[in-house]
Amino acid sequence: MSRNAVEETDWAAFDAFVVALPELYPRLHATLERERHGHSLLYRWRGVGDGAPTVLMAHYDVVPATDEGWEHPPFGAELTGSGDERLLWSRGTLDDKGALVAILEAVEALVAAGHTPAADVYLSFGHDEETVGSGAQAIVAALAARGVRPALVLDEGGAVVEGIFPGVAKPIAVVGVSEKGITSVRLTVEQNGGHASTPPKLTATVRLARAITRLNAKPFPAGLSETNLQMVETLGAHTTGPLRAVFTRARRLRPALVAVLGRVSDETRAMVRTTTAVTQLSGSLAANALPETASAVVNVRIAVGSSVEDTLAHIRRAIHDPQVRIEAIDANEPSPVSPTTGPEWEAVARGITEVHPDAVVTPYIMLGASDGRHFTAISDAVYRFTPFEMSGEERGTLHARNERIQVATWLRGIRFYEGVLRGR
Known part of the structure; x- marks a missing residue:
């Protein structure tokens, strides 16, 4: 894809x-x-x-x-x-x-x-x-x-x-x-369709939306690779202000540093973990018809030190729904x-x-x-x-x-x- x-x-x-x-x-x-x-x-x-x-x-x-x-x-x-x-x-x-x-x-x-x-x-x-x-x-x-x-x-x-x-x-x-791995993960829900006037309690789209929100609520664990530590140490020598003490002691203060980088910006947050972004959604072809298939594509950027296999395992645990099919497409390791x-x-x-x-x-x-x-x-x-x-x-x-x-x-x-x- x-x-x-x-x-x-x-x-x-x-x-x-x-x-x-x-x-x-x-x-x-x-x-x-x-x-x-x-x-x-x-x-x-x-x-x-x-x-x-x-x-x-x-x-x-x-x-x-x-x-x-x-x-x-x-x-x-x-x-x-x-x-x-x-x-x-x-x-x-x-x-x-x-x-x-x-x-x-x-x-x-x-x-x-x-x-x-x-x-x-x-x-x-x-x-x-x-x-x-x-x-x-x-x-x-x-x-x-x-x-x-x-x-x-x-x-x-x-x-x-x-x-x-x-x-x-x-x-x-x-x-x-190096560069993060890049993998698209498709989430698919299939169930009976029908007229939108008599929907079941959990439609395919609702089940898919629940899967997406569950995944969003459980981010991947944060950490610092050796390369990121080298980057922080290199830049720490040129840092001014209170953060200098943290950055120049990156290895000893790794947990605190991970927390800091996880909050500074979207870019630094992406440095410390595998990220997911839902980029495509599809459902019914008609406004008044229940979808027989609802799907989403999640763009995943896999942190160095992790793998496609680890990524899929985390996604399955986070979604925790056997009726949501999870499959990797265009899988590339870091x-x-x-x-x-x-x-x-x-x-x-x-x-x-x-x-x-x-x-x-x-x-x-x-x-x-x-x-x-x-x-x-x-x-x-x-x-x-x-x-x-x-x-x-x-x-x-x-x-x-x-x-x-x-x-x-x-x-x-x-x-x-x-x-x-x-x-x-």
Whole structure:
């Protein structure tokens, strides 16, 4: 079950994008090899040595948008403002075409400057990250069949943010070293239908609603993974105010810390536990007919350290009703945790500090899902970082109206990718 309707995709726009790239980036296309996997693209930039390669990732599909409520058309790519205040308005500027084009700009500039990487560099551009991720999976399968095992994989994910962690005034560069599992769980109730004028005491919809409220009333247990502890310890050194004493003693004060993070915000609450959100509901096809089937889809983000099996067991205990069928669809386990030391981590951290010298670089568990999770099958160092500064208001435009990026931010993103590539 995909997150968006694949059958509604405008494939002509994808074809036009692929055709336009060689015209926009002629030096890159004259130097790198390109192959297609469906609409997904894999480029190979051959290095001078035979060391383990680097993979830079992005995706160019976006979630749907209509003109309604947008200050500028979502697919108009309109520029406003001047100087440092210039903004580019378009669906995908932050998620994730902005990063994709920044990668292309960086490689084009390096090729023009005569740079050749020490080892191979691959560019992996997915076409369906927002739905099923089949493009990334096909690319991983192709690389695995060739015996390619990348030293470093860098996909979208965290960003340079402010105001997300209490007491920390500096900008924070959050680098995803893992990501939560993502699973859709369908709850289904089936029983006899009939005329709505003579309903039974417990209709299918009422039983389903009861199951949902029971699940909502019993959240998953909270805790802190090793990565989250590292994040708190890293940021604790830069915290001011009364919370500094808690954050710098994270391991000894773990229960208190879990309680604090569970109350600060939706983002920090999601850090400490598996979360559930009912996203889809269905019932009768007619206003005056009892439903024979009522169903709900629960979007579950599974905490690192847990599993799909544990998640389903908790949901069954919480609902406690054998007449509610519970089944996992699109089940994905949490990703393995990539190292926070060593040359690959340092390459990413160094690239960040070269462009954002005041930022505190910290690992974190990515709450969303990316194509990068598929690459954990062939690489031990998969990181998720989008090299853009994003305010809370800008992060709120992801998958929403008025998505946009500051041009100055995007240009700094290009510099980040150039810095990472110069070191590979």
